[in-house]
Every structure is written in C-alpha cells, then in structure tokens.
Amino acid sequence: MSIASLTGVLKIFGGTSPTPEEQAQLAQEVMLMTLARATAADTNIKTIEVEKVQEVLLARTGENISASEIRVAAHSQIYEKAPLDKYLVSSAKKLGTSDRLGIAQALADVVNADGRVSDREVTFFNDVVTALNLTPAQLMGLNAE
Numbered sequence: 001m002s003i004a005s006l007t008g009v010l011k012i013f014g015g016t017s018p019t020p021e022e023q024a025q026l027a028q029e030v031m032l033m034t035l036a037r038a039t040a041a042d043t044n045i046k047t048i049e050v051e052k053v054q055e056v057l058l059a060r061t062g063e064n065i066s067a068s069e070i071r072v073a074a075h076s077q078i079y080e081k082a083p084l085d086k087y088l089v090s091s092a093k094k095l096g097t098s099d100r101l102g103i104a105q106a107l108a109d110v111v112n113a114d115g116r117v118s119d120r121e122v123t124f125f126n127d128v129v130t131a132l133n134l135t136p137a138q139l140m141g142l143n144a145e
Helices: 007-013 020-039 047-061 067-074 084-092 097-111 119-131
Strands: none
Touching: 020 047, 020 067, 020 084, 020 097, 020 119, 047 067, 047 097, 084 119, 097 119
C-alpha cells in the first residue's frame, strides 16, 4: 500500500494503536504529510521543493511518490478535519525518537532545497518539531549515555 493513501495516519488519529508494521507505515506517512505541507509553508509551492520531497522520500522510505501525489498531499482534504499539528501530536505518541528525528531532518532538507529559508518556513519547522515533541538536544544529536 502506498504511503500516499495516508491510511495509517487516519487510523492513528482515530485512536488506534499500531502494530510494528503499521508503525513503520505511519512514520512514512507522517514524513510524506509533513514534507508535502512544507512545500506550501511559504504559500508558494516550488518545483525544486517538490523534487526535493521526492528525493528525500525515496532515500528515506524507498517510496517513489509522484509530484502530483505530493501536491495533493500538501492540500489534502484531510486538513479540513484537523490541522497538521494535531495529526503530528497524535502520531508522535506512536512513533519512536528516531522516526520523529528522521522526519525533522527530512523537513530541514526540504526547507533548504531552494537555497533560502523564509520566516514562514522557520515557523513551520518549529511548529512541526514542537508537535513531534522533540527537544533541541535531540535535534542536535546530543543524547545522554
């Protein structure tokens, strides 16, 4: 099943606990949702950002997602039910730290895709990191042994 269907996210948002396989699917779907929305964070979806999302998703998930699927995910009707941060907060509770960090790192790659970062993109990144319940130390790779 393609991660573009976002069925895992919808299932989690409904309060269901995932199996290990569903948890892996959820991490990939959350990454897709987050990166797709990032392309629209500054209100201007650029081709280079969509291409970067495709590149990052292929590298991190093995999924080859089309540009049209990314654009649809960026403006999906799913966000009419609840904003992205609510999906992220619910999903973060079901994801491990490494999955949440992977999403944040992938987001940083996409935000930097066009060589400039707008204030809206910074705000979007900070909102995502907060919703994913990541600390600055975790983002910097500082882990107590």
